[in-house]
Amino acid sequence: MIILGATPIGNLGDASARLREALEQARVVASEDTRVTQRLLAGLGIANRPRLIALHEHNERQKADELVELARDADLLVLTDAGMPTVSDPGFPLVQAAIAAGVDVTAIPGPSAVLTALALSGLPTDRFAFEGFLPRKSGERGRRLAELAGDRRTLVFFEAPTRLATSLAALAEAFGPDRPAAVCRELTKLHEEVRRGPLGELVAWAEAGVRGEICIVVGGAAAEASDPVDALARVQSLAASGTRLKDAAALVAAETGLGRRELYEAALAARRA
Structure with missing residues (x-):
């Protein structure tokens, strides 16, 4: 094997x-x-x-x-x-x-920089995604970050120390300077360090120069207030396309943060009406 x-x-x-x-x-x-x-x-x-x-x-x-x-x-x-x-x-x-x-x-199984950084970051660990290294070219990097800006999961990136300040600045521009983050360097080594704070502050810190193996952990986007009417319409649309009503309610609940049971019962009531 x-x-x-x-x-x-x-x-x-x-x-x-x-x-x-x-x-x-x-x-x-x-x-x-x-x-x-x-x-x-x-x-x-x-x-x-x-x-x-x-x-x-x-x-x-x-x-x-x-x-x-x-x-x-x-x-x-x-x-x-x-x-x-x-x-x-x-x-x-x-x-x-x-x-x-x-x-x-x-x-x-054994050591993992991704999981170690996630655990030390102080950011939510219940849902996360590993994104590897960001693209080096600014255009490609910007497009990738635009896709991730609304992701509510905690995101983990690898980065080279020479590109850390540039990547943090791109993250701050795409996600906002107040998005919480952590830079974890030299994990498990003698000079291990975890620097936590808003992306804007971390950019200023990194511009002075940082050495070692780097992981960046960024908090997910805050949940936006969802309109229950729009959410119900989304449940009904999914159900009309063949998704089971309970599954549709669960999916929309995960997307919006609204209650699954409330969405399901509202959809049932709309059917009866």
Whole structure:
């Protein structure tokens, strides 16, 4: 099978017992950077020296079929430089190819910069979305942020330190300078820091220069006051198109923040009338 192994995002002490065992037993490892994997083996005191195959963004689609065939005969451990493979890191084409070929895929859970930043941000965690890196070009970045401006979920982004101030300024322009946010840097490392505040204030802070691995967490858009009449019309429209009335009421309730039961009963009353 193929085993996706989550590696430490900074602190080697976060390597799980399962990851250590997998590294000790692995015959073949596909890794984002074989030099990083060699340092991981040495840092964890792993004596095993498996065959290392480079699997990165520039070759992963070409290598996928070959690695799937290798995994038919022996477990293939897949590692990225930090965190879980496939999450803004190489591995997704390989997983797709394995599923298509009927080869089992499993994971060794572990450190995640996305979840660590989310937990430390102080922002709502019940609904969130990971958006990876924002586009570098200003036009593409603006269009992406315009699409996200009304999203009520907490949003998590990765960013390079050299582009942090630019991205925060773009976020403040698209979402408003008062939108709450947090910049999390060097997570689990010696100089870990979480800076919380409105986007406008974070822009001013970042312009002085920030170093390290960066996650940006931004609070979701505030719910707008919804017109119950418009919401009822939306329920009726969904029901007329074939959606069950209860499902239509639940969907519109999630969209508007209005009560599901109230919407359902209002729609029933309108039917009877």
